[in-house]
Amino acid sequence: MPTQHIAYADTGYFSKTVCDYLSQDASLKDFYGNFPTLENFKNQIDQKTEYFSDTARKVLVAQLNSQYKGVAVSESTQNNIDALANANTFTITTGHQLNLFTGPLYFLYKIISVINLSEELNVAYPDKHFVPVYWMATEDHDFDEINYFNFRGKKVVWDRPDGGAVGEFTTEGLQRVFLAFENELKESFGFTKNAKQLLKLFKEAYLDHGTLSEATRYIGNQLFKDFGLVIVDGNDKLLKSAFVPYAKKELLEHLSFNKVSQTTAALVKSGYGEQVHPREINLFYLIEGVRERIIETDGMFMVNDTDITFTEKEILMELEAHPERFSPNALLRPLYQEVILPNLCYTGGGGELAYWFQLKDYFKSVEVPFPILLLRNSAVLILEKEIKSLGKLGLKLEDLFKKQIDLQADYTRKISEIEIDFTKQREHLKLQFKEMYTIAENTDASFIGAVAAQEKKQLKGLNHLEKRLLKAQKRKYKELLDKVTRLQNSVFPQQSLQERNTNFSEFYLNNGYSLISKIKKELKPLDLRFSVIDL
Template sequence: MDIDCLPFNQTGYFSDFICNYVAEKEEVKPFYNRYPNLANFEAQIKEKAESFPEKNREVLYSSLQKQYEGFQLSEATQTHLKKLKEPITFTVVTGHQLNLFTGPLYFLYKIVSTINLTLELKKAYPKYNYVPIYWMATEDHDFEEINYFNFKGKKIQWNPGDGRTGAVGPFENTGLEDVFETLSDQLGNSKNAQTLKDLFEKAYLEHNNLAKATRYLANELFGEYGLVIVDGDDVNLKTLLVPYAQKDIFEKLGHKEVSNTIAEIEQLKSNYGIQVNPREINYFYLKDAIRARLVQQDGVFHVLDTDMKFTEEELKQEMVAHPERFSPNVIARPLYQEVILPNLCYIGGGGEIAYWLQLRSMFDGMKVPFPILLLRNSALVISQKQDEKLQKMNLRVADLFLKRSSFINKKIREISNIDIDFSPQKKQLEEQFQGLYELAKQTDKSFLGAVKAQEVKQKKGLDNLEKRLLKAQKRKLKDQVSRMSEIQNELFPNGSLQERTLNFSELYLELGEDLVPMLLKAFKPLDLKFSILKV
């Protein structure tokens, strides 16, 4: 395996906000406490150790024991579960939706980044223990976002057809037999294909809901590395959240603090976009097949689109009696994670890190330590066959990150047997017009406008000629254009990063059980660069 890398800001696929965070630009620094480098983890460990209650460890351990009932655990995961009770143990967390069969490839990248960071921390600060955590987003209700995955350019979708609503974790796995049959037909009959079939069948057809299926799947893929899987839809864990949920619901603290931060971000010259906006109440009411927003109207708390309502006192009593019925939204969920876990660092994609950067002042207001934020590893995986194509066409991998038109235009200019760059002619034209400007100044200054208009017209004419020549060369070299477009689309399907479209099963068919070890070897989470892996 050959490993190369690109700075994130040279890929064209990451926002300015994230690229400037990675680059430690001054204007981004007010939105986080500590930058993700090894040296900063010493202070993070100290802060978390001093603030994380011992009772929370007991609740966490007890809840995880119940969540893992019926699952076969590796020795590494069992060890990590026990160590979570110790005050010298800390976590590194990533989270993800319950995408069918892991969904996009970056599901694996998140977890591999998390595991590798715990290993680096152990080397740097060996007197502590570090546990990699995968947080399952079991309470999300966006079923349409997770009920499919892509395989070799085709969308394999789960359509239960029963109009189910509410949190996705408890969804029964009915109808997944059809998905299994579809996938089996596509996979073929190789040894690796059979492994994938067995994995899907045991995960989804031998477990009765989506949360259990996803736990099984992640445990099978990463259990030997000690991954611990947390389901936040847990009554005992949510008991720990109640005091913070009350501050959000009754004091509107989350809305106030995050709104202030958004105002600060919007005042920056860089004009960063806002990832998420806070609600006045950042919690849903979760019961049976309902996950609906809590809203306050005229002093009464309503569960949106239902007949349920509470006075303030009734809602406080409900939170104490049934904490499991209060489900944090995208603003409150990060706080929930940090309340129940002895966590040091959250690892996520660009969009996730961008909205976490909006939350620091809310954490300060809640008096909960803000974790170090780390952009997960990203990668482009190039097979040997694809690499041979690239070499044959003399294509640089970095050029493939360009948008299609820019990529083709650049390569046509390079391989054309005639010069399509009219820059020398434009420079010569500018020199000629400079003389006309001098002449106009000496005679009649009103003549300057006419000279300028003529210069613009002639430059535009050269631009048009250059475009027509480029277009003609594209037609002449249409075979090369077709082959270049084909290989770019293989590696960047639908003009997107490979990791956002491909499912891990495509790589597993080729690499088998070497896939995860290969990623573990390749990824260096604190290097903060985009990886290019030739396998």
Template sequence: MPTDCISYQNSGYFSPLMNDYLDEKSNVQSLYNRFPKLENFEAQITEKKANFNNASRATLVSVLKKQYSAIQSSQLTLQNIESLKVDNTFSITTGHQLNLFSGPLYFLYKIISTINLTQELKAKYPAHNFVPIYWMATEDHDFEEINYFNFRGKKIRWNKESNGPVGRLSTEGLSDLFEVFQQELGSSTNATTLKKIFQEAYLQHNNLADATRHLANALFGDKGLVIIDADDATLKRNFIPFIKEELLEQTSHKAVLETTDKLKDYNIQVNPREINLFYIEDQLRERIIFENGKYTINHTKKEFSENEILELLDSNPEKFSPNVIMRPLYQEVILPNLCYIGGGGEIAYWLELKSFFNKVNITFPMLLVRNSVLLASDKQVKKIDKLQLSWNDLFAKQGDLINRVTLQNSAFPINLTPQKEQLAKQFSDLYDLAKKTDNSFTGAVKAQEAKQTKGLENLEKRLLKAQKRKFSEEIERTTNLQNELFPNKSLQERQANFSEFYLEHGPELITKLISRLKPLKQTFEIVTL
């Protein structure tokens, strides 16, 4: 079995900004508070405890109890909710869209990273409590990003119109999709379990937020996971001062622009608006724009004077929805949070926000890149051994992998480097001779060198091509294996749904992932099932 270790930086799937962050490069250190190492959490706890409004804990617990009132939750989850009342309890948070039936596999990895980190912290700091939080992105409105999941190469899509926040979206119509899905699942014991989870989540709840809460609780409730829907008027009341500042001062726009200037050598993940808030109703989520002395709601006829919009904020804070720039601040205002766990793209946009947090005097959380995993079967691992491949080989681009396999199987060197070196020596002698004549002869030597070098390069390409034909069977087996592990030439965790693997392995899938994933370890975990 291959045992090589693939770091995130060497995987080929992380951006230059993420690689520099993971390497703790000096040029990005000003963009975060503390790097996520176990020993750094002590200072983060001290800072958050001093900076967090403990009066809001009671509000948080009250809202969570209300949201869990209709859910059969574990004793551990209930204890975790209750513990949030006391000032020695802190949260570790991940967030995710309300993807249908969880969407891609990394939904599991985010939550397991969060659960496992709380356990590591409890072992290190036993005087404190640590609660794993899943923040549901109920206020997002990009339905096309979440209305499907992939199962064995097929896209299971929910065809429906949606304009408002997705958490409020009715689950009506999902019974038809379930009929299609259950035909794909078959009739095994694990298939029956998956059908039950889907039915109870999506066919017995009226909106997507409640359905997703049920799904996450069914998978992770026994691990103490606490699921929060922040599309809530009571929680937003605690956020009113920050919404007001955004409306009147546009603090986030100014602060984030300062930071993006520092990131000019990288791809900017998100650009701030002048006002980073939406106006929402059940079927509406549109930007708030300030122009000509009025606050207007994009693509509508709604408009407000300054006094009118502040009165609306005071009476109906639930009508104001933070965008990607403001949502992290909302999270950190209402949660006693120490660390946010997300994918590379998420962490990249969080790195734009520290100066904004500083200006509004809210502690910036530690930022941890979630675990990444490649799931492989015993059969696939045996194939890898037989083909004498390493995991490093399989993470390579397919063209590079084909070249490696060809070189590995060839009985002689395919590159013509010795011949090129000999040619270079011959022409070096000719250049010495050319110096004793005129420039025209030097030009002729240079032209001949270029011609013969190119000829050797062409021969080298033809030799490689001939060897690829000779080893076509080995190459086909290798590329077929890579395509199984990296569907659509992408990471498995971004393509496949957990149900594919649950169907084969049942609850063991989650049990094994929880036992294997180490959130503070920056390497791809290869998990054999």
């Protein structure tokens, strides 16, 4: 089956904000810059060229080379790192948490989106060069969001104490996770060639590297090195030095709070939600084992849940001496990223785009170009056996996107030899009562009320009978409905998007490394539709 595409609005899984953005609804236009089309990248290139300096490029290249020390860098990745020194080279960036063994499938989709878009732009603008970048969220502290991955309906979990930036966590304890994963693979598939490759990747990443950031870089590099992916760790003293002027404004002027609050109020007034709530200071203080909010009270700067305090003079001295200790939160990280990268486009999920929409006015106030925002590719991988099941059950692919209760009801109505639809009976009843209302109009008002009450009662009774008939037919066709439910659960685990639950390893077992190239071939970043890929 060739790859099929479905409008995001028709899947039932994407927010009004996302769907309105993709349709370029007028109510959102004030909250983003250039819309993601090939033609609009010319304007974006002009804006970034004027802003980004040669000095910033030199610092970036030096630090990337430093971060890649000890890593087996592919020729294409090294060429891309070197090219970033040139004024005609730009990045296409996505970011993601350091999920254990990449976490859900959309980790792959994010990175493939930026790789494919970079390749497309390299063709469209041959005098420029475009580099795909994965920004590792090494400074995040939400360990419970990343300490597991799902495998065949089970959680493979890494238990360890929390605290501080996750990228600095040692890989202690992952030997037990490796053994648990090894046992799951053995029981499910045996030690096939692809299973051994998965175990090798896990072992070399987590047991042969000292920190979570090093392990994640290794996995990203192994999976995508053939495509020139450059992986950036923002938790870097020299890179953060460029962000010092913006961090200073944040501490002294609360600039992001004021601007983002105004933009958020306008978003809400336009009918959209607040994705991230701005703080007066959107910076964390980061030292070993600690990443806590900086709070200003009566001229003193305190680090939340610690005894650390600074005067204004002291915190500015600390910022100059140790910029690495100042960690931007979700609202400030986009600015940091755009300050240190010659970036044209940020590619992210719907939730990410929603908080970027809160930032446009803030970017303007600090005179940093606002990037093109691109919804990452979203897809479901469907197996041949699942396609055959669709045919045998007489289902269309679109049926699987329905809520399960609706799918079961619609399928029962479809296969039932009895029509489970009392619409005709309801219309007939309403006609009868129309005559009764005519009679009632010639009497007093209380009789009209009695007729209305009786109509409501009888319509309610018909609705109840229809539901009873549907329930009875569901029991009759239980075996077929169970097959329909199992099929939907297979494609949409936990009645949600596969990409948010399933780890790539389940598909790697049958496809090996060709899984990456198969997905890459089918995803088109500027085709703003949901993809269904036949594996």
